[in-house]
Amino acid sequence: MDYAVSFFMMGEVARLTVAVIFTLAAGHAMREWAAFGGIVEQYRVAPRWMAMIFARILPLLELTAAAALVMPVTSHAGAALGLCLMAMFTGSITVNLARGRVSIDCGCGGASGQKLSVGLVLRNLVIMAGLALALDAPIEGMVDGATMIGVIGASLALVALYFTANQLMTNFQMFKA
Amino acid sequence: MTALAMSNVLLWIANIALVVTVLALARQIGVLNERVTPVGALTMDHGPKVGEIAPAFTLPKLSGGEIAIGAATGRSQLLFFLSPTCPVCKKLLPILRSLSQHERATVDVVLASDGEFEKHSRFYQREKLSPFPYVLSTDLGMAFRISKLPYAVVIGPAGLISAKGLVNNREQIESLLIAQEMGVASLQDYRAKARKR
Numbered sequence: 001m002d003y004a005v006s007f008f009m010m011g012e013v014a015r016l017t018v019a020v021i022f023t024l025a026a027g028h029a030m031r032e033w034a035a036f037g038g039i040v041e042q043y044r045v046a047p048r049w050m051a052m053i054f055a056r057i058l059p060l061l062e063l064t065a066a067a068a069l070v071m072p073v074t075s076h077a078g079a080a081l082g083l084c085l086m087a088m089f090t091g092s093i094t095v096n097l098a099r100g101r102v103s104i105d106c107g108c109g110g111a112s113g114q115k116l117s118v119g120l121v122l123r124n125l126v127i128m129a130g131l132a133l134a135l136d137a138p139i140e141g142m143v144d145g146a147t148m149i150g151v152i153g154a155s156l157a158l159v160a161l162y163f164t165a166n167q168l169m170t171n172f173q174m175f176k177a
Numbered sequence: 178m179t180a181l182a183m184s185n186v187l188l189w190i191a192n193i194a195l196v197v198t199v200l201a202l203a204r205q206i207g208v209l210n211e212r213v214t215p216v217g218a219l220t221m222d223h224g225p226k227v228g229e230i231a232p233a234f235t236l237p238k239l240s241g242g243e244i245a246i247g248a249a250t251g252r253s254q255l256l257f258f259l260s261p262t263c264p265v266c267k268k269l270l271p272i273l274r275s276l277s278q279h280e281r282a283t284v285d286v287v288l289a290s291d292g293e294f295e296k297h298s299r300f301y302q303r304e305k306l307s308p309f310p311y312v313l314s315t316d317l318g319m320a321f322r323i324s325k326l327p328y329a330v331v332i333g334p335a336g337l338i339s340a341k342g343l344v345n346n347r348e349q350i351e352s353l354l355i356a357q358e359m360g361v362a363s364l365q366d367y368r369a370k371a372r373k374r
Binding site: 038041 | 182185186189190192193196197199200203204206207210211262264267268
């Protein structure tokens, strides 16, 4: 298997996985938008009125990024938007970790109850690495049955792993409490 | 080649099944953790006890006028301690609204906090809290030893504390009112009594 093909496949896996994660996160935030506004505000990185507007726009931006990532033609733009969003989230988390405000809700899955932690920053860095890969990967490659199976299988497994990581981090915080 | 492709497919299926199994196990641990935390409002052992006479206050309301707290008025009072910066408190406001409507024949809901007048005044207007009396008093919070928010105290018609606890959802606020109706201090108390019988 040559380099180009494997690069193409990894890009496909990355964009599909992140698209699913963004869509699910946006769904959570929209379902519990009242609590989500409060969560964004608690990050204390923007004035209240901005946080409120931002809490409404954020899910839409995530959905836009997800939709763009899924289509091959717009996938590079989607990856760029996703990278910006992730950089913003990770920056806000890091700022609050530095401030010592670790007990605020991270808002990762709506009002999930997951608190801030270094693990969260690492998780986001992994997602950002995936997006960087999608940003750089070729958008056209040979799509045959085996590639399809590999891409879909790996994406599904990674999405499930993402939720496992979140759950384990939440559990760990409960044990510490 | 077909054997190789087939084995690839099988491996993916096995891989995903395993990850999903790990996820389910992690979720179960999380659920178990939530189960062991109290389902009712958590009563912390501080301040005046249930059954004792509530400390009496007469405090100015944010909207003007005064309100008596802890007096034997013949009606029950639900004191809800909150802060404009606590998201869970905000989540509970609509619930309090519907609850006070529902229980208005017997229960008065009073919101209590402390801090700068301007900040609370803005909060009061923004969240449209005019149906509730809103008082600012550090002494009130001290008297009930409030250390965590949102906290609720139910004072009975005779001025006795009938239930209190940390509340995070509708069920927990309701549990305080039900505790009052049933004459038990808290869900923990009810469970302890039930276990003894």
